[in-house]
Amino acid sequence: MLSLLCFALVAIPVVTHPLPPLSDYVNHLARMQIIAEGARDPDLARYYSLEWAVIPNLMMDLLVPIIDRVTNVYVAGEIYTLACFALILFGTQLLHRALFGQWSVVPLLAAPLLYNGIFLIGVMNYVFGIGLALVALSCWVLLRASPWRYLVSLLFVGALFFCHLVSVGVYGMGLLAFEIMRLMQTRGAPLRPRLIAFVAAGLPFALVVPLLLKSPTWGLSGENYWEPRGKIDGLEFVINVYFDHVAFALTAIVVAGALWAARHRQLRIHPFLLPLLCVGGVVYLAMPRTVFATYMADQRLPVALAFMVLAAFQVDLHHRLVRHGFVLVLLAAVLVRVAEVQIMWDRLTTWTTAFEQSVSKIDRGARVLVVYADPRSGRDATDLGLVHAACLAIIEKSALVPTVFTVAGKQIMRVRPPYRDFVDTEDGFPPTLEQFLLTADAPSPDTPRYWDLWPEHFDYVYLLFTEPDEMNPDPDRLTPVYDGGRFQLYKVRQPQPPS
Structure with a gap:
């Protein structure tokens, strides 16, 4: 019930603004209109054509025109956006379930982060890919003892490729961090089988190579450059949307709650967190600003990793006081963020x-x-x-x-x-x-x-x-x-x- 309430609250700005003030959103929406109506509209057909190809930027192109068949392009865009939100929330909860072995409302702290600096850019294929990467990593953890994990991972890599290349990278970082954790936890076992299992975890990602070679995107492989400025901005994108003081307030609320829980021994941190932060930090610092002509490639990472970080925290909610306190903190954070976005979008x-x-x-x-x-x-x-x-x-x-x-x-x-x-x-x-x-x-x-x-x-x-x-x-x-x-x-x- 609390999950539905949080989702309903974060959906308010999207539902009440058919054309949200996001940078690239309406540009993508225009392409959806051309895909759906171009063949029937003589003016669109005169100007535009479609060249379907293996491109790591297609998820919205595949889904929204189908939704558009039963509604209009604006509502189809809203449904797609809400589906992205739902997938990220579910993926964060599922990853928490995979790590700790039980469902919890703690990952709902991801709800205020659904509105972030990267979302404001309107990179909708990547936003969908964040949620899919969370689900993919969850399935890998849940199937860790099953050989079927390789096939499932292969399917997810293929699907993530058509979301965005950076989405594949997000899944790869999460999987690498988890396998490093496993490698460290099994130090008493023979080294050879441990290393074989560690390396084999990356085999499904080999699918990216033939897909890229088949893709016209390979022609952009030389358009990469690294830029030191903006790395701090990428971190700020996680929490800051319109007002700095709102970001500070949200951070203060969550940090204060976490400190209280830690002081009273109600907070548990999964060992997955440390390798995740190490892998994420190294990749983020090393990653170019532009990759395959994709701008802000590095600055997209912290937002996605933030949802994985949240999934690695557990709070003991058996005590009534702790449970009520957490719900209060969660709803306060969600309401503050939704109010911020709603007020600005109305303006x-x-x-x-x-x-x-x-x-x-x-x-x-x-x-x-x-x-x-x-x-x-x-x-x-x-x-x-x-x-x-x-x-x-x-x-x-x-x-x-x-x-x-x-x-x-x-x-x-x-x-x-x-x-x-x-x-x-x-x-x-x-x-x-x-x-x-x-x-x-x-x-x-x-x-x-x-x-x-x-x-x-x-x-x-x-x-x-x-x-x-x-x-x-x-x-x-x-x-x-x-x-x-x-x-x-x-x-x-x-x-x-x-x-």
Whole structure:
């Protein structure tokens, strides 16, 4: 019953906001619309095509269009998001059950962490993969004495591959930590069979090699770089969402409860925790920021590992006082986090609603360029909902939006020629206002850009991260259509042919 209550509480922001202010979410949702409706919509079919391939970023593409058959794409996205939440909560509880041999409500402390800095980015395939990795590790622990664990692990590795490569890595780190613990616990046994069992645990991961070689993602294998800055940010993503003081309050509540339980000998820590922290720490510090052109690859790890860490704690809840105290701490943490997210999403929905109103003024099948008025914006959590908001025009107006994800090896979606030259195929940033204005009459001097000679190729322009009542940047070529405060929509005046 407490599990259902916690899930119901964390579901409130998702259920009450069909279009949550997450960075990549609406971009992914636009792709779901194209997968589901592209063959029946002439405008979508004119602009977009699908090239199905073995890509480690497909789980949402496989599930959401199926859900969309019985509802609309917004509700399908909500159902998928809630399924991610449920899978993570269940996976954390199942891992705790596998480690300690009994079910407990202690892992429900994972509920406040469902809203985290990585979730705000909207990397929905990876979020699903976190839950699946937890279930996979749980099954490995539960089947530790059975030879069937290798087949089950192989199946999970295959499924995790289609969630995200980092999801496979998360499962691998958890399994490695568990096997290190087993190796240490059986020090009195003969070394040879122990080492054979230790090495054999990694055999199912060999499946990743042929899958990668078969995948166009292998073409991105050279796009890796390590960055020291941001490692602390990755840790903060676990607990910090919008307000620092909320993160501090949640941390204080949980730490105070844990210290009280430890002082009264009610707290038990599984030996799995130490190797997990060691493996996780080493991998996190060594992992590049970008892997296979996937940005924030290292910063995604702490959030996933946090759920494994929670599963390694047990509190003796037999005493009535301890039991009631834990429930109080749990509900306080969940309510504080849900209130934080709900308040902020209600506030940010003002922009979302305004954006929906602006999209209604766009002609169906139009071509819509996105420009940043302030290139420094888009990184703060309160700005994330605007980063890809223009993709809403794909869902509502079957428009061509150049910032939709179409990178070969990362997504299955492509833009058809002759429109391919007018979209971003490298996961770059939209043009700044200065770049936009300089390329109205002439192409970029250094290298061709998809926004070159934009008056000839686009019908509308979204100017994002503007100040209220900002002036029209090019009155000769742009007609104001909608001013949303933090964004503006303009209609492009098509250039007159020479007489």
